[in-house]
Structures are given as C-alpha cells and as structure tokens.
Amino acid sequence: MATITIDQVASRISWTTLPVLVDGISTTLQFSPDIIEVLSQGSSTLRSALSTHVNHVLDARVQEHGILISLLAMKSGQLSLVRIEAKIPDPGPEQIKQADEWTASLMQAAYAGIQPHRKFKILVNPVSGKGQARRVFDTRLRPIFEAAKCSIDVTYTTHSGHGSEIAATLPLTYDAIITMSGDGLPYEVINGFAERADARSVFQQVAVVPLPGGSANAFSINLSGPKDGLDPVYATLNAIKGKPIQLDLASVTTLSTRKTVYAFLSVAAGLMAELDIGTENMRWMGETRFVIGYLRGLINLSPRKLKVTIRKPIGDKAQIARAFLNDPPPNCTPLTLVTGDATASVEMPRPEFIDEDDAKGNGDWVTFDKGISYINAGLMPYIARDVLEFPVKQACDGQIHLVLQEPDTRLTMLKSIEMGPRGETFFLNSHHYMKTQALRITPVGSPQKGRDIFAVDGERIPYEGFHMEVHTGLLRSFGMHRTLSTPDVFKEEAKRRASST
Known part of the structure; x- marks a missing residue:
C-alpha cells in the first residue's frame, strides 16, 4: 500500500x-x-x-x-x-x-461535458455467447447503472428479431439503447431504426451502445479497444460517461429485389463469410470458433467465383497510410435533417449510386480482375478482437474500406493469423486495400457447396448480387475518446515503412 x-x-x-x-x-x-x-x-x-x-x-x-x-x-x-x-x-x-x-x-x-443520469433502454440477450449475459448483467452491471442513478428499462429478448421489433417503436425519450449481447443485437436494433418513418430522427437522437456479451463483440472493441472493449464493466462506464460519436453505416441492397439491410460493422464474402456463418454451431467456443473456421477454409484455397466492381476506388496503400497518419481526423457532426426540424419524420437516405451502370466503359466503376479468396468491406477497424482488418478506418470518414484478398500460399495465410491483431496484413502484396463510397458484389456461375454465403455484420443474406453504399455519420454511439480504436503498433509500422520509401 x-x-x-x-x-x-x-x-x-x-x-x-x-x-x-x-x-x-x-x-x-x-x-x-x-x-x-x-x-x-x-x-x-x-x-x-x-x-x-x-x-x-x-x-x-x-x-x-x-x-x-x-x-x-x-x-x-x-x-x-x-x-x-x-x-x-x-x-x-x-x-x-x-x-x-x-x-x-x-x-x-x-461528468465534465457529460449529462449525468442518462436514460437507457437496455436489451439483454440471455442466451448470447456462452449463455452468461443475463447473469453478468444482473449481478455486475445493473448495480452500476443504479449506482450512477441512471434511468433504466430492461428487456430480456426472447426470440430472433426481438431487438428490431423494440427499436421500430422505441420512444425518442431515451439517450441510448444498450445491447448486452454479441454483434447480432446491435444489428437488429439498427435495422429496426431503419424501418421507421422517422429513421433519421431516431438515429440522430438515440445512441446505440454495446455491452460485450457474445462470441463476437467487435462493436464494443472498436469503441474501447481489444482489452477494455471486452470488459462489460468498462463498457457500462462507456455507456454512462462516453461522449457522442458519429459512425458510418452502409446500405446493402440486393440488385434483383431491391431489398435493403444496413451494416454497421462489415460485409463479407468468400472465406471470411464462410468461417463466420459456417461456425454458428460453435458459438459456445467464443471467438475460438473463428480461428477454427479460418483454418478449415485453408484446406481449399481456390478462388471464389465473384465479380466485384468498385466506384472510384482509392487503392494506393502508401497514399492511404500517409493520409491516415498525417491528415486530421474527420470532423463529423450528426446529419442535418432536411426539414431543419429535429422532430420531423425523415426516412432513411436512398443509395445515391445504385442506378449507375457499372459496366466496362463507365470510368467511375472499376472491376477487380484478380482471383479472390475473400472480400471484406468494413465500417470499423476491428472485425474481431484479434483481427484488425481495416486499420486506417476512422469514425465518420465517409468511406467503405475494402479488402480483396488474393489466394496466397498457405504459409502466408497462416501468418496472417499472427499479423491480424496488429493490422499488418494491410502491407501484404496479396491483400488489396481500397477506399470507396460504393461497390457491388455479384456471384458468377454456380458456387461450390458451402461457398454460397454473403454475411452482413455476421448475419447471412441471400446469395445474390448486391450494391453496398456508405451513409456518412448516420449512426450515433458513445465513446470515451470520440475515436475508433487503432493500436499504436500499426501506426509505428506504417511510419517506419513510410520513412523507408
């Protein structure tokens, strides 16, 4: 002492x-x-x-x-x-x-700069992750909210889609809707908000804040880092004390039916989608299931049959890294409602580029012409605790960060596991990294068995062509530092490489 x-x-x-x-x-x-x-x-x-x-x-x-x-x-x-x-x-x-x-x-x-005694709607998925979410919330987290004199209304979800149902009718009187779960419940809440006639109003006024309780907790990790983001007590402190932070969303619209869902984390195809959806039966293992799925996917490294077109891509990785290191962070404020009335009913923004022709000859759209092992299109840096897939993604930068991984040797793909926590896969020659406002992914021919998977924030969507487009700063959350987490080790490596060229 x-x-x-x-x-x-x-x-x-x-x-x-x-x-x-x-x-x-x-x-x-x-x-x-x-x-x-x-x-x-x-x-x-x-x-x-x-x-x-x-x-x-x-x-x-x-x-x-x-x-x-x-x-x-x-x-x-x-x-x-x-x-x-x-x-x-x-x-x-x-x-x-x-x-x-x-x-x-x-x-x-x-509470410097923060209003105390926030009002929260809290959703707890009692079967999330290893089935401990309800016990952890009741014994460790509820007393903290009560000690902080927060007003809380708690619902224990009972079925798939319950979060969307609650979000679709949630009054605008709450400071935030909090999810004690993995990343599936925030996805439901966000898409429930998107269905509302006053969608932009609710996104602007009600924050979506995660408490880690599932096998995948990337949302919380991105707000608080790979250590604190997995601590439910620290995440509770972030809900109580965090400062407002605006984050990008993306619409994902099927080209045939024009059905739209919204992503806050990432959209995956190829190996990364297969290892996620293909290990649903291993949720009890926590994040270990993703490593097992990845190793299983290395058995067959043949390219996936996918066509990818990207609108006005920024693909020079050295330029992207320099901008990340040297440019000031985006200064993002909540979307201004088109009527100027913060209480008006304003629906979700429509994708601006969805009707553009992406055929060859249109200079705004570029087709990726190499083999593909997997595709990840991200809106936050981390897709899992040990996978910093988009290390230069910043809050509200108005860009989808796109990874197109060419098939490489099994040794290189295995080394990617070790490189993942530091974001060093960014520097691999076979790891194509781009920034864009919109992209399209379309299956080509008949897929192999087990490869007909597209995933949005870990949720399976129909295996058909889709258009993805960013919507800048649409999502409101809370963060202790008003930034997304990127470790210093990546920044130091990026600086070292920049100084040696």
Missing part, C-alpha cells in the same frame, strides 16, 4: 480535499482533475486506501450528515463497483455546506 507524507499531500495544491470519518477513522477524501483518492490518517502519514480515475466516479452526494460516493475501482484484478460511506465530523451548517460544495465539484469533474 502506498504511503504519502502529510507534507507531500500539502504540496499538491491542485487537490480538492474534504476531512471525513470512515469507520471511525480520520480520513481525507481528495480529487484532482484526474484522480480521486481516499487517504486514511496514520500517526504521521496518510495511507492511500483507494485511488482511481475521477472519471470512474458514478455518483457523489451528501445524505444524513454523511457522504456516499459510488465509483469503479480495481478489486482482485478487475474493475468493480465500490461504495464509500463517510461521516462528516461535527456536522454543523458550515461543515454540511462544505461537503455539499465538495461533492458538487466532484460531480462536475466526474
């Missing part, structure tokens, strides 16, 4: 302090713009009984001549809810006033 001398404490002029009693022991509560500490009085020293980030404070208030602080701190190696109950010594009017002012200042620091 750290020991701090009284003189050292006195020298910290940025701290706001309050003397209290905790379990009858003289104690100092203090906070700075970054840290809150509980210091117990010894004979000549103050011993740090607790220290955590001030952003982890959920609530602080004066009650019955005492103070109650609810916060998150590390206990037994994991972020956990902690309650500090303190008494005000000699609680006269002046001391009560001092305590009121101290707690008000603490709350102001803890």
